[in-house]
Amino acid sequence: MNHNEYMMKKLYEEIIERVGVGIHAVNQEGKTIIYNKKMREMEAMDKEDVLHKDVRDVFRFQENQSSTLLKSLQNGEEIVNVKQTYFNNRGVEITTVNNTFPLTMDGEISAAVEIATDVTRMERLMRQNLRQTKTDFTFNHIIGKSSEIKEVIALAKRATRTNSNVLIIGETGTGKELFAQSIHAESDRSDSPFITQNCAALPDTLIEGILFGTTKGAFTGAIDSPGLFEQAQGGTILLDELNSLNISLQAKLLRVLQERKVRRIGGSKEIPIDVRVIATVNEDPIDAISNNRLRKDLYYRLAVVTLFIPPLRERYEDIPVLIKEFIQKYNELFKLNVKSVSNVVLQFFEAQSWPGNVRELEHVIEASMNLVNYEQVIEFDHLPYQYRKSEVKMAASSPEFTESMEETMGLTDQLALFEKQTIEHYLHKHHSHITNTAIALGISRQSLQYRMKRLDIRVQKI
Incomplete structure (x- = not known):
């Protein structure tokens, strides 16, 4: 050679x-x-x-x-x-x-x-979506006694009477899919498929075919395959994190919603569909529109019924009932007999901002119960390390928490004192303006007022 x-x-x-x-x-x-x-x-x-x-x-x-x-x-x-x-x-x-x-x-x-x-991933997703034709949750599974959550539940129940599209707005972990499943389960579509697709989970090249279907020969490896809209015929499709969907695909979705027909990729045939669309976004839709993550015309098409799911930090009074529900759930799973959390843990939970919302609270309870032996009360030492560590940092950052005070005060009193001093500091800094103080603390006005009432903090007139 x-x-x-x-x-x-x-x-x-x-x-x-x-x-x-x-x-x-x-x-x-x-x-x-x-x-x-x-x-x-x-x-x-x-x-x-x-x-x-x-x-x-x-x-x-x-x-x-x-x-x-x-x-x-x-x-x-x-x-x-x-x-x-x-x-x-x-x-x-x-x-x-x-x-x-x-x-x-x-x-x-x-x-x-x-x-x-390779079409392994698409094949698995298709099977998964075809299997998911029934809901696991109804409104009875939504836990809370706060006026904020009760108002959303009431509005969602009214949405079950019609076939209008629904837009659910809420941070990650607030329970948006639980509301979507509940609406479907109590609607006249409950005997038909409920299919869900997370728009952030897949690249554009995959999700377009999964949503709208493909025609053999449309591209290399393309096969005749129905999309989720066809699979959900007569039922409901949940498009989770819609604001993560590519803008060009949002335009195709808008056409499907307007014409009530879908065309597979590479196909010429228009297929009539009867599908109710429920979409979720995890940010303010106005911000999403401004930042070109959500088409304005698609927003108006979907937001016929709009549900705002409040974050956990805006409904602290729901924390005790949620704790009770999660303890009961993991008692059954782990064969334990935990009754409650200690007062120290409850106060600690009420002092958190819960960026992961209800889902984060559930994960903390689950992790804590993994550390329980035969105790019937979850104590502070049972909490995951990162939470115990954050509490130590919080206490250390306050000049009031001297060594002598730590020796003479219990943890419950220390937590309450630190929380009270922090709120009073920010109230003074913002001239007792409740809204500005809440913004500075990163909590809602309602949450601040709830804490002030619990800690007996009075607004000083300046």
Whole structure:
């Protein structure tokens, strides 16, 4: 082999190794001779696992199915756009769309090559969404006695009487999906599918096909597949974190909502749909519109009914009932007999801002109950380390918490004193202006007033 031939060979090998599709070739005996990087990534295997080994010894195929590579090799036929599901040497399921063709030399088939596109993730998501046709929650599962949460529940219940689109606004962890499921469960669509899709969980290239469906041949590896709107026919589709969806896809979604028809990617047929759309956003929609994360026309189309789910820091009176609910839940799961949290823990919880909202509170209760042995009360020492650590930092940052005071005061009194001193400091700084003080503290006006009443803080007239 001269130098030019050697360089061309290395160039071909480099191209095969770097190309963005999987390439797998076998010789006349069915043993692998080419297995590029993309194919190794798709099948989660090393080159040594496959190269120079018989395909039948490495991979396992579903019942009544065989390797498209071997079929092409044995029958001498070209196989185009065929979906294949099989398992690697560790039993992990893989789904690809393959273009396979035989290679002939001197009139005889000497090898077969397969060019594969990975659709494993899309296949799993499709199955997951097809299975999720029933709701797990109703309004009875929404816990709270505060006027804020009761008002939202009442509005959501009224929304069950119609088929209007709903926009649910709330921070992460406030329970937006719980409200969406409850609306569906008590509507006349309850016997039809409820399908949910998180718009932030997938890249644009995947989510468009999942939402609207695909037509065979629309792009490399595309197959005939119904989208979520078709799967949700007669029911409800929840589009979670809609503000994470690409603006161009939001335009396509708007067209679907306006025309009540969907067109698969690569298709020409308009498919009528009867689907109620519930969407959620985790930020103020006005901010999302201003920052080009949400189309204004889509917002108005969706916000026929708008629910604002208050964050936990604006409904502190719900904390005790939520704690009781979560303790009961994890008592059953962990076979424990915890009755409550201590007063110290309750006051500590009421002093938190809870950026993760109800979900964060539940996680703290679950983590704490993992540290309980036979105790019936969750104490401060049972809390996760990061919460106990933050409390130490908070106490240390206050000049009032001297060593002598720590020796003479209980933790409950220390927490209350620090909270009271902090609020009084900010009230004085903002000339007793309640709203400005609340903003500076990062809590709501209602939360500040609740704390002032509990701690007997009086507004000083200036």
